[in-house]
Amino acid sequence: MVTSTLDRPDRLTAAHAPPKISLLDRARRVAIETARIHADDVDKQARFPREAIEALRKEHLLSAGIPRELGGGGADIVELGTICEALAQECAATGMIYAMHVIQVACIVRHHANAPFFGAFLRDICERQLLLASVTSEVGVGGETRTSIAAVVREAGRYTVEKNATTISYGAEADALLLTARASANAAPGDQVLVLLCSGEYSLEKKSNWDTLGMRGTCSPAFHVRASGPDDRILPVPFATISSETMVPYSHILWSSAWLGIATSALARARAFVRMQARSKPGAVPPGALRLAEASSQLQLMSNNVYEVADEWHRLTIRPDAEHDDALSSIALALKMNNLKIATSQLVVDIVNRALSICGIHGYRNDSTFAVGRHLRDAHSAALMVANDRIYNNNASLLLVLKDD
Numbered sequence: 001m002v003t004s005t006l007d008r009p010d011r012l013t014a015a016h017a018p019p020k021i022s023l024l025d026r027a028r029r030v031a032i033e034t035a036r037i038h039a040d041d042v043d044k045q046a047r048f049p050r051e052a053i054e055a056l057r058k059e060h061l062l063s064a065g066i067p068r069e070l071g072g073g074g075a076d077i078v079e080l081g082t083i084c085e086a087l088a089q090e091c092a093a094t095g096m097i098y099a100m101h102v103i104q105v106a107c108i109v110r111h112h113a114n115a116p117f118f119g120a121f122l123r124d125i126c127e128r129q130l131l132l133a134s135v136t137s138e139v140g141v142g143g144e145t146r147t148s149i150a151a152v153v154r155e156a157g158r159y160t161v162e163k164n165a166t167t168i169s170y171g172a173e174a175d176a177l178l179l180t181a182r183a184s185a186n187a188a189p190g191d192q193v194l195v196l197l198c199s200g201e202y203s204l205e206k207k208s209n210w211d212t213l214g215m216r217g218t219c220s221p222a223f224h225v226r227a228s229g230p231d232d233r234i235l236p237v238p239f240a241t242i243s244s245e246t247m248v249p250y251s252h253i254l255w256s257s258a259w260l261g262i263a264t265s266a267l268a269r270a271r272a273f274v275r276m277q278a279r280s281k282p283g284a285v286p287p288g289a290l291r292l293a294e295a296s297s298q299l300q301l302m303s304n305n306v307y308e309v310a311d312e313w314h315r316l317t318i319r320p321d322a323e324h325d326d327a328l329s330s331i332a333l334a335l336k337m338n339n340l341k342i343a344t345s346q347l348v349v350d351i352v353n354r355a356l357s358i359c360g361i362h363g364y365r366n367d368s369t370f371a372v373g374r375h376l377r378d379a380h381s382a383a384l385m386v387a388n389d390r391i392y393n394n395n396a397s398l399l400l401v402l403k404d405d
């Protein structure tokens with residue numbers, strides 16, 4: 001039995017003010033000076049990348065997505081994506097953990113509707129650099145995040161909830177969890193709320209190990225979750241709205257950014273390999289150069305897709321309210337977000353495969369500087385993080401009702 005994360009006194013107050021260099025520069029520093037060094041060990045031991053996450057805390061990057069007036073970094077989704085990408089280039093688990101945390105924070109930032117408890121909690125994230133995890137999937141509904149079996153029960157100003165979660169990434173390491181459940185015992189499966197489970201108000205019973213092909217450092221076993229606390233922990237907006245306006249778009253953009261980091265890193269190794277071949281036989285074009293050119297065009301396609309959709313999302317969110325509400329809930333935008341996830345989850349595997357074929361046995365060996373085995377294993381998680389077939393099915397329905405312009 002793993003009890004809820006203990007308060008960590010060392011984190012109660014920030015040791016220093018946020019450094020005055022850009023968020024991306026701080027992320028690159030964490031990536032290169034810390035995440036890179038521990039990435040192989042994190043993968044080998046399937047352990048939490050604690051050094052990189054601590055470094056992110058020291059750089060105040062766990063509050064990068066929180067508005068400045070609350071003490072955060074005020075980063076928009078494009079900047080948050082570049083941070084995920086930079087981290088994932090060195091350690092995909094770190095990049096993905098960061099992405100998952102930022103998605104949870106965004107749900108609170110964008111949907112707390114000025115509720116006093118959540119305003120205070122956001123300031124707390126900034127001061128104590130709290131790490132948030134997600135409990136959306138559930139035994140019995142799988143990855144269908146818009147359906148819950150678990151239900152919140154409210155009584156006398158308090159809530160209780162129990163949930164059998166299939167997967168909670170870094171659940172045992174997180175400082176708080178955001179959990180989906182039906183709004184009440186009588187609510188329909190799709191009538192959901194999002195509840196913040198604060199430290200000391202929940203317990204986790206571990207139900208499986210996490211010995212996986214890839215993304216081993218995310219430490220994402222199954223847990224039985226039990227929680228109880230004041231009912232102001234329930235976000236005052238239906239999860240249907242939070243999901244379509246924030247959780248899904250943020251997930252698809254930031255996951256894609258992390259996968260872009262994996263693909264970029266694998267291709268950098270392939271490029272270094274081809275250059276090494278070129279140096280060994282001056283005057284001759286190495287055999288891998290053509291494959292490298294092909295892969296580089298795939299990487300550009302992936303990168304353009306990620307940045308174009310992230311930028312479009314950012315531009316829509318800064319429009320005046322009335323316009324922005326319609327645009328954010330449009331079918332066309334939902335399709336675009338889903339298409340981004342499907343395309344990048346496939347491209348990342350394709351690009352890493354190409355890098356492997358360019359590097360040959362040097363890419364296949366785990367002890368080589370050109371190794372891409374970890375990249376390939378991590379990349380294969382992309383299609384499963386909400387199964388692509390589920391998303392294709394959603395798109396099939398959306399396309400039937402999409403109006404022509």
Ligand SMILES: Cc1cc2nc3c(=O)[nH]c(=O)nc-3n(C[C@H](O)[C@H](O)[C@H](O)COP(=O)(O)OP(=O)(O)OC[C@H]3O[C@@H](n4cnc5c(N)ncnc54)[C@H](O)[C@@H]3O)c2cc1C
Pocket residue numbers: 100133134135136137138141142143144166167168169170215218220381384385386387388389390393
């Ligand atoms: C690295 C990683 C970290 C994760 N972290 C978290 C986390 O922190 N919190 C969390 O809540 N979840 C997390 N998940 C997601 C979670 O693990 C899965 O969504 C959930 O466990 C369901 O997994 P599943 O493969 O059984 O998917 P399911 O969606 O149940 O799919 C199982 C199979 O059925 C097929 N299928 C299902 N539905 C359809 C459909 N409508 N049409 C066609 N085919 C369908 C799928 O293609 C697949 O082959 C994570 C996943 C990964 C890979």
